Amino acid sequence: MQRRNFIKIGGFIALGVLSPSLYAGFLEDHAKAFTFKSAPEAMGDLYGQAKSAADSKVELKVPDIAENGGAVPVTISTTLSDVVEMSLFVEKNPYPLIAVWQINENTIPDFSTRIRMGETSNVVLVVKTKDGTLHTATKEVKVTVGGCGG
Amino acid sequence: MGIKVIAKVKDDVAEVKLLIKHPMQMANAKTNKTAKYIQELLVKHGGKTVYTMYPSVGISENPFIKFMFKGAKVGDKINVSWKDNTGETEQGEFDLK
Numbered sequence: 001m002q003r004r005n006f007i008k009i010g011g012f013i014a015l016g017v018l019s020p021s022l023y024a025g026f027l028e029d030h031a032k033a034f035t036f037k038s039a040p041e042a043m044g045d046l047y048g049q050a051k052s053a054a055d056s057k058v059e060l061k062v063p064d065i066a067e068n069g070g071a072v073p074v075t076i077s078t079t080l081s082d083v084v085e086m087s088l089f090v091e092k093n094p095y096p097l098i099a100v101w102q103i104n105e106n107t108i109p110d111f112s113t114r115i116r117m118g119e120t121s122n123v124v125l126v127v128k129t130k131d132g133t134l135h136t137a138t139k140e141v142k143v144t145v146g147g148c149g150g
Numbered sequence: 151m152g153i154k155v156i157a158k159v160k161d162d163v164a165e166v167k168l169l170i171k172h173p174m175q176m177a178n179a180k181t182n183k184t185a186k187y188i189q190e191l192l193v194k195h196g197g198k199t200v201y202t203m204y205p206s207v208g209i210s211e212n213p214f215i216k217f218m219f220k221g222a223k224v225g226d227k228i229n230v231s232w233k234d235n236t237g238e239t240e241q242g243e244f245d246l247k
Binding site for chain 2: 026027030031034070071072075088090093095096097098099100101102103104105106107108110111112113114115116147148
């Protein structure tokens with residue numbers, strides 16, 4: 001009986017320790033990803049050794065030429081199902097990881113925003129599905145006036 | 151600071167446009183500026199989170215965000231909240247139209 005109680009209490013303690021990292025811990029676990037100066041390092045922090053491949057079901061809409069690197073319009077979407085996370089990288093930015101989106105039950109994986117680009121660079125969208133695989137789309141944006149000064 | 155929202159429902163899908171007043175400032179040793187940027191942006195609808203974003207200084211000043219979510223009705227409310235790296239937070243409630 002005592003042993004059983006011990007196990008029960010132990011279980012609750014374990015849950016208490018684990019649940020914050022399951023529900024609110026992305027930044028605690030991955031804040032470092034935003035500090036890496038190369039896209040592969042940032043991706044490694046987020047996804048470890050997960051396999052990635054270009055996928056036509058992943059769509060990255062960016063202009064071919066951006067006159068103002070301070071605000072480059074980006075739309076990211078995918079027709080893949082079981083999407084759990086999306087992340088966006090600008091390879092040549094000082095800090096390549098731009099943002100991470102987590103996909104909730106009612107979220108439609110189709111987002112638009114405006115990003116900063118310091119110079120002409122590849123933009124990479126990574127979509128992670130439930131099975132842990134990574135699906136990517138890459139496009140180059142030519143930047144006339146960089147937006148990473150200030 | 152300030153959050154502006156345009157949110158429209160068509161069928162059961164809400165299209166939400168957010169405009170947040172925030173500098174999204176990079177650290178700059180030359181000008182002694184410290185970084186100030188939104189780290190977490192959440193939108194909730196009826197107790198469920200419908201948008202979870204972790205931005206960085208790579209997102210432009212005064213961030214513009216567009217997204218869609220299912221299960222929405224005209225008259226429902228959404229709660230938009232953000233937290234930046236200095237600990238500053240802001241939130242607001244908005245009607246779906």
